[in-house]
Amino acid sequence: MKKWFPHGKWTKYYVWLHHYSIVSFLVLMVTGLALYIPFFHVRLIRYLFFLYDVHIFFGIVFFLSLFSPIVKKLPKVNRIRKVDWFMPIFFGTAIVLTGFSLWKVNWFPASIREAAFAWHGNLSYLLGIWFILHGFFKATGTQYPQTHVTKKMDSERRQFLRWGVSGLVIGAISMTPFSKLFTTREKLSTDSRPGIHVFPEYFTVTDNYPKVSLNKYQLKIDGLVTTKKSITLDQLTSLPVTKQIKNFQCVTGWTVTDVEWEGIHIRELVSLVKPTSEALFITFYSADGVYTESLSLKEAMESDVLLAYKMDNQPLRVEQGFPLRLVVPKMYGYKSIKWVNRVEFASTRIQGYWEQRGYPAEATF
Numbered sequence: 001m002k003k004w005f006p007h008g009k010w011t012k013y014y015v016w017l018h019h020y021s022i023v024s025f026l027v028l029m030v031t032g033l034a035l036y037i038p039f040f041h042v043r044l045i046r047y048l049f050f051l052y053d054v055h056i057f058f059g060i061v062f063f064l065s066l067f068s069p070i071v072k073k074l075p076k077v078n079r080i081r082k083v084d085w086f087m088p089i090f091f092g093t094a095i096v097l098t099g100f101s102l103w104k105v106n107w108f109p110a111s112i113r114e115a116a117f118a119w120h121g122n123l124s125y126l127l128g129i130w131f132i133l134h135g136f137f138k139a140t141g142t143q144y145p146q147t148h149v150t151k152k153m154d155s156e157r158r159q160f161l162r163w164g165v166s167g168l169v170i171g172a173i174s175m176t177p178f179s180k181l182f183t184t185r186e187k188l189s190t191d192s193r194p195g196i197h198v199f200p201e202y203f204t205v206t207d208n209y210p211k212v213s214l215n216k217y218q219l220k221i222d223g224l225v226t227t228k229k230s231i232t233l234d235q236l237t238s239l240p241v242t243k244q245i246k247n248f249q250c251v252t253g254w255t256v257t258d259v260e261w262e263g264i265h266i267r268e269l270v271s272l273v274k275p276t277s278e279a280l281f282i283t284f285y286s287a288d289g290v291y292t293e294s295l296s297l298k299e300a301m302e303s304d305v306l307l308a309y310k311m312d313n314q315p316l317r318v319e320q321g322f323p324l325r326l327v328v329p330k331m332y333g334y335k336s337i338k339w340v341n342r343v344e345f346a347s348t349r350i351q352g353y354w355e356q357r358g359y360p361a362e363a364t365f
């Protein structure tokens with residue numbers, strides 16, 4: 001690598017800085033995509049929490065490397081090309097800031113995280129593309145076009161600081177709801193009616209969304225109960241309704257704010273079937289035949305846990321869990337099992353689908 005840098009006192013520093021950023025950025029991209037792309041994260045579920053730690057560790061490493069030109073006194077004679085320093089410092093600080101809000105989930109309101117999630121990715125792709133271009137230009141000795149942005153300048157601390165601060169400002173702006181106007185998801189989604197939420201993933205662990213036919217649908221409530229029941233959706237919707245507006249948080253980082261749910265509280269089922277005193281847990285089953293989830297009775301009786309049949313004032317769509325899904329706002333999304341067709345009162349906690357694959361059973365964040 002040495003041969004690409006001008007000879008002199010500073011060669012070692014430049015080589016070191018490049019090794020440092022290349023390794024940390026590559027690790028960040030690889031772990032970031034593994035966490036983000038469903039195809040990978042479902043296969044890596046056992047290692048997800050480890051991948052998070054690696055991602056955060058290298059995020060800090062990368063962040064610190066952005067400071068190096070500020071800390072290090074570079075010689076005036078060694079003129080640098082503006083854009084080569086501007087891009088990593090400006091985009092890097094913006095990426096770090098958005099990433100920080102996703103890491104410290106509880107420190108930031110959901111509305112901020114919702115926007116930050118999209119821009120953390122978008123800005124990383126932009127910087128990644130720049131790094132590839134930069135490497136290509138340098139390796140092939142391609143001359144930059146002469147513009148204001150690519151002209152050479154003296155390396156000045158004050159300039160580096162200014163870029164860092166403007167990166168932070170852009171990062172902060174990209175975390176406001178305003179920035180969502182510029183993300184593609186809202187534009188590409190089929191349902192763009194105002195007030196209708198679009199979730200980043202409509203997740204299913206099977207090849208298909210199960211198609212539940214309403215004529216045949218029955219919710220089975222059984223297990224350690226005094227009277228087993230099977231009820232139709234009509235019977236279900238005639239039970240007292242609970243409505244609430246809650247944020248939705250998936251373990252892979254995305255957040256959806258202010259989702260309007262409508263459904264029945266677990267206490268309605270309890271008074272219907274009267275569980276025995278041994279019933280300390282509830283197992284939920286899905287019509288997809290493979291997904292299961294479990295809550296303790298105490299968790300299930302929390303005031304905001306619902307079996308929902310409406311979202312945003314509409315019956316659930318097939319991909320959203322039609323006709324019935326669990327909603328557990330205080331826990332990660334994987335607890336909110338879709339296409340619920342059986343509720344079993346039990347004496348022990350079973351391991352849910354993702355819990356068997358490494359997610360914690362107590363999914364509060």
Ligand SMILES: Nc1nc2c(c(=O)[nH]1)N[C@H]1C(S)=C(S)[C@@H](COP(=O)(O)O)O[C@H]1N2
Pocket residue numbers: 199200201202203204205206249250251286288291319320321332333334335336337338339
């Ligand atoms: N039956 C079933 N329920 C499920 C899932 C699934 O794959 N199958 N995915 C879970 C996960 S990981 C999340 S984040 C939410 C996503 O809800 P959504 O599909 O409405 O976006 O559903 C949860 N419930």
Ligand SMILES: [Mo]
Pocket residue numbers: 203250251252333334
């Ligand atoms: Mo999820």
